[in-house]
Amino acid sequence: MLFKVEMTVNIPASLPKDQADAIKAEEKAYSQRLQREGKWLHIWRVAGLYANVSIFDVADNQELHDILTGLPLYPFMTMSVQPLCRHPSSVNS
Numbered sequence: 032m033l034f035k036v037e038m039t040v041n042i043p044a045s046l047p048k049d050q051a052d053a054i055k056a057e058e059k060a061y062s063q064r065l066q067r068e069g070k071w072l073h074i075w076r077v078a079g080l081y082a083n084v085s086i087f088d089v090a091d092n093q094e095l096h097d098i099l100t101g102l103p104l105y106p107f108m109t110m111s112v113q114p115l116c117r118h119p120s121s122v123n124s
């Protein structure tokens with residue numbers, strides 16, 4: 032199942048920089064593992080924002096929920112999730 036997820040990150044200024052940097056490093060490793068596993072198909076920066084648009088390919092809603100709530104930056108994110116289906120004009124299978 033394919034989903035589009037938009038994530039916006041809001042790290043509070045009160046969080047010490049070393050802690051924020053450690054969480055960002057964990058986030059990068061977590062994200063790259065899922066990309067290598069083929070579950071996180073695309074990640075694009077939204078220009079000018081600390082936000083991304085991502086495409087996930089997961090088994091079901093529960094797997095997406097587990098992945099998203101497991102993001103190290105999850106406590107500092109707002110998200111919007113939209114399910115995707117094949118476009119009738121798509122030439123890709």
Ligand SMILES: O=C(O)C[C@H]1C=CC(=O)O1
Pocket residue numbers: 038040058059060062074081082083104
């Ligand atoms: O930078 C972001 O958009 C937030 C987050 C999502 C994946 C990742 O590595 O960082």
